[in-house]
Ligand code: D5M
């Protein structure tokens with residue numbers, strides 16, 4: 170079968186994962202040729218990166234649509250979306266419940282590349298020596314989908330169309346030269362464990378399981394009358410189901426945390442005794458406005474919408490600063506009969522102050538928690554990361570570290586494991602590995618050095634080859650498959666809930682922090698743990714629709730923090746920070762990427778190459794192992 174990614178790569182064109190998912194079905198269905206796409210990208214955008222922008226313009230120019238299932242549902246059950254029947258009843262939403270090879274700068278590659286594609290309007294080009302390393306790299310063998318490569322005596326003989334459309338045979342080349350990279354994917358990086366290294370953890374059983382993973386949730390998308398032109402209808406229905414699901418889950422949480430009596434549906438307020446009764450409403454914050462006298466909110470539940478007022482004289486007044494748009498809050502107060510609810514008190518969903526103590530463990534066991542490795546970035550601290558791999562194999566610096574490595578049983582990685590391609594404008598200039606496949610290959614080669622007795626959990630972030638909208642069910646297998654060959658590794662979703670020795674570890678990449686930082690006073694990127702507390706109080710990982718963080722139109726809200734965790738790990742903002750809130754330990758796990766040009770501009774100062782070690786028994790930070798002296802990018 171035709172493979173768009175491979176065919177593009179042969180021509181030194183790159184494609185972002187999202188763009189791939191939009192284009193591949195059309196390509197496989199012969200709706201366009203590779204030459205047409207390349208000509209378009211070059212002519213209209215002067216780029217060799219096929220991203221969403223290029224794809225959407227290209228599809229438009231060809232009169233093609235974006236595949237329906239792309240926006241709407243996890244890939245498991247796309248057939249649900251093309252139901253022909255009209256179903257009136259509410260759909261059921263069910264939860265089943267310096268090492269390494271020589272590294273040349275990519276900038277050179279780019280320059281050579283751009284030269285080689287200068288022929289204006291030439292749909293088919295022969296570009297030889299594009300990578301300047303003496304090989305004949307075949308640019309358009311891919312254009313001949315009839316397979317013009319023939320094997321003769323084990324040597325590939327390739328043919329390609331010349332500028333004039335004549336099929337020519339290119340010089341033969343030894344196969345081992347094909348695909349030689351100008352950058353390292355660390356295939357030669359192999360750590361030999363320290364002599365006599367026999368950690369206790371190797372004899373310990375793993376007591377870890379995944380309690381919640383987005384992939385395990387069976388979502389039933391709403392039905393549309395037919396597949397054509399109904400995308401908008403399905404999306405609206407899905408968001409409405411998501412809204413109801415959020416309200417249902419949050420009501421339960423709020424009632425568990427606070428002893429609230431007399432909860433009334435907003436639609437039934439007219440039936441209450443007005444000023445006579447103190448009642449409670451629970452709803453989603455549609456809007457918030459500060460006035461001279463207090464705050465006015467518009468609050469909505471499944472039965473209606475109401476204006477809520479709280480005066481500056483009330484004790485709870487300041488809590489209003491913590492409400493994020495679309496979070497769910499409870500108000501107690503009186504209804505005025507004139508359509509306004511006067512709140513006396515306000516309740517964030519929050520977590521209970523008191524927790525039941527967990528029984529002690531028979532022996533100490535530790536977990537290392539990291540995130541934002543950004544392999545492929547030219548700011549990736551490869552030397553520090555390699556030192557970390559060596560450390561895991563017993564090359565420690567002190568007795569204290571020896572004790573930790575001895576009992577280190579888990580390694581959790583919370584997203585942005587590679588830098589990706591086409592994630593932000595101008596990223597290409599900061600990539601050491603300009604190919605997503607190779608980024609995952611490089612990561613897998615590095616992580617292959619994690620001792621086999623250490624159980625790894627790896628989840629995606631916004632730089633990964635995964636759905637961009639939250640929640641992220643996992644990685645796209647076509648890109649991240651090298652991770653699957655790693656031993657003792659479980660791929661988790663973003664978010665996911667783990668059980669480690671009876672302790673609940675909530676793992677999320679942490680984009681919701683951006684929503685908090687933009688909305689709640691006195692929170693900033695520099696202190697992400699504070700922002701994490703705000704999310705925990707709202708019991709939601711990213712509440713705001715239509716803000717910075719895209720939320721997928723799933724018919725169930727999987728970003729609600731349902732179970733109260735013992736430990737919460739996020740990353741994303743690249744700063745190590747932690748704090749305790751009502752017995753929950755919250756930690757942001759920093760990065761392995763030094764400051765990028767973009768971060769310089771927006772004053773984000775990362776704290777790279779620090780590894781927090783969590784004592785699983787207490788779910789608290791034991792220590793931080795610092796590799797930052799090897800991070801001089
Ligand atoms: O995010 C790394 C850091 O950069 C994190 O603090 C968020 C911030 N960031 C990333 N993209 C943006 C945009 N577009 N605007 C503002 N701040 C941003 P990472 O996910 O690793 O790129």
Ligand code: FE
Nearest residue numbers: 541585741742
């Ligand atoms: Fe990141």
Ligand code: ZN
Nearest residue numbers: 585630631741
């Ligand atoms: Zn991120």
